[in-house]
Amino acid sequence: MRPQPDFIHEFVPGSSSRTLLLLHGTGGNERDLITLGRELDPNAALLSPRGKVLENGMPRFFRRLAEGVFDLDDLKFRTNELADFVTAAAQHYGFAIDNLVAVGYSNGANIAASMLLLRPEIVNAALLFRAMVPLIPEKLPDLSSVHVWIGEGDQDPIIATSEGQRLVDLLREAGADVTIRFFHAGHGLTNADLETAGHWLEALNNPTRGEL
Ligand code: MLT
Numbered sequence: 001m002r003p004q005p006d007f008i009h010e011f012v013p014g015s016s017s018r019t020l021l022l023l024h025g026t027g028g029n030e031r032d033l034i035t036l037g038r039e040l041d042p043n044a045a046l047l048s049p050r051g052k053v054l055e056n057g058m059p060r061f062f063r064r065l066a067e068g069v070f071d072l073d074d075l076k077f078r079t080n081e082l083a084d085f086v087t088a089a090a091q092h093y094g095f096a097i098d099n100l101v102a103v104g105y106s107n108g109a110n111i112a113a114s115m116l117l118l119r120p121e122i123v124n125a126a127l128l129f130r131a132m133v134p135l136i137p138e139k140l141p142d143l144s145s146v147h148v149w150i151g152e153g154d155q156d157p158i159i160a161t162s163e164g165q166r167l168v169d170l171l172r173e174a175g176a177d178v179t180i181r182f183f184h185a186g187h188g189l190t191n192a193d194l195e196t197a198g199h200w201l202e203a204l205n206n207p208t209r210g211e212l
Contacts, residue, residue, distance in 0.1 A: 005088045005089040005092050006085060007049035007052065007082070008030055009047065009048055009089070010030045010047075011045070011046070011047050012034065012045060013093070014041075016045075017095075017096050018041065018045070018101060019046070020037045020040065020045070020047070020102075021048075021100055021101070021102045021103065022034065022037045022104075023051075023102065023103065023105070023108025023109070024048070024108050025105045025107050025108055025130075026059075026060050026107045027058035027059065027060075032105075033048055034048060036194065039194060040103065040194070040197060041101075044101070045093070045095050047093075047095075049082065051108075052078070053078065061078055061082065062075040062114075068132065068158065070134060070135070075111070075134060076114075076118065078111065079111060079114040079115050080118070080119065083115055083118075086100065086122055087122070097122075100122065100124055101125045101127065101201070102115065102123045102126040102127070102128075103126070103129075105129045106130045106131075106187065109129055109130060110132060110134045111134065112128055113126070113128055113133070113134050116146065116148070116171065117134070117137045117140075117174070118137060120141040120143055120146065123146065124145070124146060125148065125149075125201075126148045127149045127151070127197050128149070128151070129189055129193060129197070130158070130187055130189075131159070131167055132167060133166050136170070140170075140174040142175055143174040146176045146177070147176070148176050148178045149179045149181075149200045149201075150164055150168060150181070151181050151183060151189075151196065152180065152182050152183070153182070153183055153184075153187060153188075153190075154185070155185065155186050156187045159187070161182060164182070181196055
């Protein structure tokens with residue numbers, strides 16, 4: 001019997017071999033990023049789980065002790081749980097596990113970054129909107145075949161611009177190809193974020209035709 005994916009989630013089949021793993025922000029749910037995912041890639045399958053941790057009734061992907069201060073044991077546990085869910089979902093729905101792009105916003109971006117650092121076999125590329133350094137792993141993974149795009153707001157009251165730069169440095173140290181863009185924005189997403197991220201994702205299909 002095929003394993004049952006054990007997160008509440010949405011799955012939208014696609015017409016290409018790519019799947020976007022959509023990871024919402026604090027207080028979001030599995031439907032939040034479906035439209036954004038479709039805009040970013042009209043052909044990809046979409047897999048969108050709901051975070052299992054509740055903070056005052058708001059779904060998240062891992063526990064935090066305060067804003068920007070994470071419960072690292074829970075983060076590690078939840079990162080592995082999410083990675084196992086993706087593997088089970090790939091078998092259940094029959095999508096390719098080797099063409100998975102994580103698309104995360106805020107708390108979702110942070111668990112996506114954690115998955116890159118702790119379970120690098122799961123994700124081939126990632127778009128991280130309003131991300132920070134989730135944790136420093138004991139041993140850096142080899143991310144030399146991974147492409148990451150990071151979008152930060154230059155007036156984000158939650159994430160300092162230096163924090164985005166720290167994440168870039170960490171991922172580059174692990175060998176990843178990282179692009180970072182600072183938008184004239186706060187913590188919320190803007191059209192400029194989506195347009196720029198969409199172009200980057202398109203170029204990922206055709207590396208010779210655009211800037212990665
Ligand atoms: C987090 O907890 O992951 C970050 O502080 C972002 C947020 O969810 O507000």
